[in-house]
Amino acid sequence: MPNELQKEIARTSTLMRLLPEQHVEMLLSKAIWRHYDRDETLFLQGEEATAIHIVLDGWIKLYRVTANGSEAVVSVFTRGDSFGEAVALRNLTYPVSAQSVTASEVMHIPANVLVGLILRDAQVGLSILASTFNHLHSLVAQLEQLKAQTAGQRVAEFLLNLGNSDSGSCRVTLPYDKVLIAGRLGIKPESLSRAFSRLKAFGVEIDKNHANIHNVKLLRNFVDAEK
Amino acid sequence: MPNELQKEIARTSTLMRLLPEQHVEMLLSKAIWRHYDRDETLFLQGEEATAIHIVLDGWIKLYRVTANGSEAVVSVFTRGDSFGEAVALRNLTYPVSAQSVTASEVMHIPANVLVGLILRDAQVGLSILASTFNHLHSLVAQLEQLKAQTAGQRVAEFLLNLGNSDSGSCRVTLPYDKVLIAGRLGIKPESLSRAFSRLKAFGVEIDKNHANIHNVKLLRNFVDAEK
DNA sequence: ATTGATCCATGACGTTGGTCAAGTGCGCAC
DNA sequence: GTGCGCACTTGACCAACGTCATGGATCAAT
Numbered sequence: 001m002p003n004e005l006q007k008e009i010a011r012t013s014t015l016m017r018l019l020p021e022q023h024v025e026m027l028l029s030k031a032i033w034r035h036y037d038r039d040e041t042l043f044l045q046g047e048e049a050t051a052i053h054i055v056l057d058g059w060i061k062l063y064r065v066t067a068n069g070s071e072a073v074v075s076v077f078t079r080g081d082s083f084g085e086a087v088a089l090r091n092l093t094y095p096v097s098a099q100s101v102t103a104s105e106v107m108h109i110p111a112n113v114l115v116g117l118i119l120r121d122a123q124v125g126l127s128i129l130a131s132t133f134n135h136l137h138s139l140v141a142q143l144e145q146l147k148a149q150t151a152g153q154r155v156a157e158f159l160l161n162l163g164n165s166d167s168g169s170c171r172v173t174l175p176y177d178k179v180l181i182a183g184r185l186g187i188k189p190e191s192l193s194r195a196f197s198r199l200k201a202f203g204v205e206i207d208k209n210h211a212n213i214h215n216v217k218l219l220r221n222f223v224d225a226e227k
Numbered sequence: 228m229p230n231e232l233q234k235e236i237a238r239t240s241t242l243m244r245l246l247p248e249q250h251v252e253m254l255l256s257k258a259i260w261r262h263y264d265r266d267e268t269l270f271l272q273g274e275e276a277t278a279i280h281i282v283l284d285g286w287i288k289l290y291r292v293t294a295n296g297s298e299a300v301v302s303v304f305t306r307g308d309s310f311g312e313a314v315a316l317r318n319l320t321y322p323v324s325a326q327s328v329t330a331s332e333v334m335h336i337p338a339n340v341l342v343g344l345i346l347r348d349a350q351v352g353l354s355i356l357a358s359t360f361n362h363l364h365s366l367v368a369q370l371e372q373l374k375a376q377t378a379g380q381r382v383a384e385f386l387l388n389l390g391n392s393d394s395g396s397c398r399v400t401l402p403y404d405k406v407l408i409a410g411r412l413g414i415k416p417e418s419l420s421r422a423f424s425r426l427k428a429f430g431v432e433i434d435k436n437h438a439n440i441h442n443v444k445l446l447r448n449f450v451d452a453e454k
Numbered sequence: 455a456t457t458g459a460t461c462c463a464t465g466a467c468g469t470t471g472g473t474c475a476a477g478t479g480c481g482c483a484c
Numbered sequence: 485g486t487g488c489g490c491a492c493t494t495g496a497c498c499a500a501c502g503t504c505a506t507g508g509a510t511c512a513a514t
Binding site (some may be wrong): 064066067068070071072073074085086087089090092095096115118119120121122123125126128129130132133135136137139140141142143144146147148149186223224225 | 291293294295297298299300301312313314316317319322323342345346347348349350352353355356357359360362363364366367368369370371373374375376413450451452
């Protein structure tokens with residue numbers, strides 16, 4: 001049973017905000033609305049995709065389990081983000097697994113509903129391409145970070161992206177626990193912890209799950225520092 | 228002026244092989260066919276995309292130049308691969324730059340031609356999503372590799388992907404120079420060189436731009452080795 | 455208050471890969 | 485041939501990060 005707030009978030013999601021009103025209403029009416037507790041699995045890599053997913057609240061991680069059993073976090077999604085479009089529309093199998101990392105509300109749109117809509121109105125296909133492109137772009141950005149930045153720089157950039165000011169100071173909330181943040185950044189929790197303490201020198205204070213950035217420009221400078 | 232071989236490659240590209248014949252012919256007739264010498268730039272990150280690209284011959288790299296001036300190679304494409312779909316269809320700006328790393332033949336399809344086709348036949352949109360999904364998938368695989376494998380394992384996996392047998396022995400050709408291979412794998416040329424010599428112990432011989440893998444299963448084993 | 459669980463910080467140490475510098479092998483122009 | 489340039493290799497050294505072990509802080513249950 002979706003409430004109005006949830007519907008509003010859905011309407012403004014990357015996936016739907018460009019669609020004409022009557023399509024949106026149709027999708028909302030055919031969607032499945034579900035609550036997930038913390039650490040529930042939405043799907044596993046290798047499963048066949050039958051729906052696309054829009055996060056209404058909470059945090060969902062996409063991750064891969066590697067041949068030797070360790071876990072690589074690929075993305076972490078939150079309110080307004082959608083995922084699984086490209087896979088579901090082709091009836092392919094997921095290349096990643098998905099799990100809630102906090103209690104979450106997620107809306108599922110059955111793939112056949114969306115396919116039907118695309119065939120009737122090709123504009124919808126372009127909308128979905130747009131959102132898929134966002135994912136492409138964010139993966140490209142992650143690759144660049146991993147290849148060209150040190151762990152410390154990645155941590156700093158992560159903090160800067162949480163607050164979205166570009167000068168002055170700001171206080172941001174760490175959205176999920178530090179093990180996951182470390183995973184998202186491709187480092188171990190211990191390294192994250194050390195990176196945080198090294199960032200003190202650049203005006204960053206970590207207090208529980210909050211970070212105070214005293215001088216945004218100074219930190220930005222550190223991220224962009226040549227080698 | 229395309230020759231028949233080039234047209235045949237285009238027809239079997241990821242992007243077009245699922246399209247009905249008459250659409251393919253139309254796209255081929257509207258396409259721009261171009262030769263690039265080595266090290267020519269196709270486009271730069273930040274430029275507005277006006278076409279999608281299909282590689283007919285040679286190798287094209289996509290890369291990002293970071294704030295501190297260093298370069299991160301994101302993808303390397305060859306015969307039959309297409310790129311730029313999601314960007315061109317939305318008239319967005321490229322998140323990466325593209326450059327030929329060998330002399331290459333590339334076919335460009337103007338975005339407006341493709342958009343027109345999608346609006347007339349939504350099936351085309353799904354085809355493009357399929358090819359975009361391939362890119363997504365390969366980026367996800369790269370992320371996993373960077374986060375969960377050592378440089379040596381990445382090098383070994385790269386060699387295994389070049390030959391596509393899964394047992395016995397095989398001889399593969401290194402498709403482009405070692406500086407670029409190193410970039411693609413997120414390491415420095417020196418480290419690539421050292422990785423190669425360490426792989427001798429696993430039956431890999433490097434000779435100029437060829438690699439002999441004496442025992443594919445042994446090497447696969449090394450890649451999948453638990454930590 | 456005590457226990458245990460969970461999450462995080464810190465220290466000691468090992469390994470990986472980057473950096474810098476020198477050297478090798480090969481192709482090519484003359 | 486000789487000389488030069490380029491791609492690659494090798495070695496010595498160092499910084500960054502992972503690993504392993506320990507200990508503190510917080511919270512809930514008893």
